[in-house]
Amino acid sequence: MVSLSSRLGPTLCALGAAAVLMAPGEARAADDMHWFSPGLMLSLSFGDKINFGLGLDARYSLLFVGDTTCFSSPRGAVGAFAQASWLNFSAAGRFAAGIHGGVDLRRLPFGANAEVGWTYRTALSDQHPGGHGVHVGLGGIGAQIVDLAFRGTIPWAGDDRKPEFTIAMGAHFPPMYGNPGRCIMGRPLRVNGRYVLPGVTGKPRRGSGRRARIDETTRAALARSFQDDARAECASIPAFLALARDLAAVGAPRELVDRALVAAADEVRHTELCSSIAGDLASMTLAPELLPAPRRSGLDRRRELSRLCVESWEDGCLGEGAAAERARRQARGAKEAGIGAALGVIAEDEARHAELGWRVVEWCLSEGGKPVREALGEAVAASPEGPAREDVPEAEPAAWRAHGRIGQHEIEASWEKTVGLARKTAEGLLWARP
Ligand SMILES: [Fe+2]
Numbered sequence: 190m191v192s193l194s195s196r197l198g199p200t201l202c203a204l205g206a207a208a209v210l211m212a213p214g215e216a217r218a219a220d221d222m223h224w225f226s227p228g229l230m231l232s233l234s235f236g237d238k239i240n241f242g243l244g245l246d247a248r249y250s251l252l253f254v255g256d257t258t259c260f261s262s263p264r265g266a267v268g269a270f271a272q273a274s275w276l277n278f279s280a281a282g283r284f285a286a287g288i289h290g291g292v293d294l295r296r297l298p299f300g301a302n303a304e305v306g307w308t309y310r311t312a313l314s315d316q317h318p319g320g321h322g323v324h325v326g327l328g329g330i331g332a333q334i335v336d337l338a339f340r341g342t343i344p345w346a347g348d349d350r351k352p353e354f355t356i357a358m359g360a361h362f363p364p365m366y367g368n369p370g371r372c373i374m375g376r377p378l379r380v381n382g383r384y385v386l387p388g389v390t391g392k393p394r395r396g397s398g399r400r401a402r403i404d405e406t407t408r409a410a411l412a413r414s415f416q417d418d419a420r421a422e423c424a425s426i427p428a429f430l431a432l433a434r435d436l437a438a439v440g441a442p443r444e445l446v447d448r449a450l451v452a453a454a455d456e457v458r459h460t461e462l463c464s465s466i467a468g469d470l471a472s473m474t475l476a477p478e479l480l481p482a483p484r485r486s487g488l489d490r491r492r493e494l495s496r497l498c499v500e501s502w503e504d505g506c507l508g509e510g511a512a513a514e515r516a517r518r519q520a521r522g523a524k525e526a527g528i529g530a531a532l533g534v535i536a537e538d539e540a541r542h543a544e545l546g547w548r549v550v551e552w553c554l555s556e557g558g559k560p561v562r563e564a565l566g567e568a569v570a571a572s573p574e575g576p577a578r579e580d581v582p583e584a585e586p587a588a589w590r591a592h593g594r595i596g597q598h599e600i601e602a603s604w605e606k607t608v609g610l611a612r613k614t615a616e617g618l619l620w621a622r623p
């Protein structure tokens with residue numbers, strides 16, 4: 190057990206960093222507002238003639254509402270589409286292009302999308318000439334991938350063709366409004382509802398601290414995964430500084446503010462540990478870029494308490510809790526010199542950060558009453574059962590494990606165990622008498 194006083198040094202370091210980080214400025218948002226989503230569709234249209242269509246549907250969507258965290262809220266998007274259908278397995282085709290927009294509810298697997306634009310159909314036969322028209326459509330998005338659309342073609346003025354009505358079933362990948370949210374283990378940095386990760390600068394260096402006999406593919410995969418960890422750890426530094434600032438602003442006990450600052454200093458150490466392991470593997474000197482803290486929310490105190498409570502549940506109780514469990518499992522299998530010890534330190538610190546998350550949740554509940562309780566209840570009910578799938582790279586399994594990495598199965602198990610236990614604790618808090 191490490192006493193708070195022995196952590197004064199790191200706390201002062203974090204305070205020094207805070208002075209720089211609190212300077213006006215916005216962290217860079219990850220470029221996950223723009224989505225390109227190709228898809229396939231089957232259609233049946235009714236007008237002069239019944240036509241069966243087999244087609245391609247490509248969409249660009251710009252997300253203007255919502256987030257891409259793993260606790261995704263509804264998303265709103267506008268964009269452009271282009272379609273081409275092959276009709277009746279003949280030489281005929283239909284083309285359309287225009288703009289589209291709508292919402293995707295995320296937590297309920299349903300959304301709606303409208304579209305309007307231009308369309309052109311080639312002649313089907315001498316009796317059924319082609320022509321231009323106005324394209325309108327309304328569709329439902331199911332499970333974020335499948336869409337069922339009802340479309341109409343209104344022929345250009347002066348064209349004798351009947352209007353055409355089309356039912357189309359399609360599938361898009363990635364989903365029309367982007368992939369399901371990513372879960373970051375550890376406290377993520379959120380900027381405008383999106384997770385932000387820093388870039389890394391690297392300089393080649395001679396020699397390596399880790400010349401274990403592993404193939405180059407495995408070495409590169411290991412270096413990349415520790416570098417990704419270093420970026421996530423580095424993102425947690427401004428996230429904790431922002432937490433300390435926001436707790437102080439709503440009058441939280443000094444102990445909570447201090448513990449958030451200590452956590453920021455812990456994340457500095459985690460960043461160093463992961464950068465050093467990644468650098469040794471890649472024969473590079475690596476340094477993730479320290480990002481500024483996000484701006485204050487601007488909410489009034491009552492709503493800020495709800496926000497802090499829900500964020501501490503998601504990022505602290507779940508995110509940090511899962512990070513602790515994951516690091517524990519990684520440390521258990523690590524055989525390479527220094528890696529097991531580093532992961533052991535990270536596991537211990539992350540468990541303490543998760544504990545801080547619980548203390549913030551409890552304080553916000555006691556301070557904010559019913560609205561905070563309701564907000565937390567909704568967040569607990571909507572917590573994702575599992576983390577988004579991670580790409581576990583092609584690597585030699587024994588070396589992967591010996592270097593403190595785990596597979597998808599164990600990553601999921603860390604999350605599931607954490608969510609299961611955390612839900613029980615949260616329900617206890619929600620049911621407790623105020
Ligand atoms: Fe960490």
Ligand SMILES: [Fe+2]
Binds near residue numbers: 538539
């Ligand atoms: Fe942490």
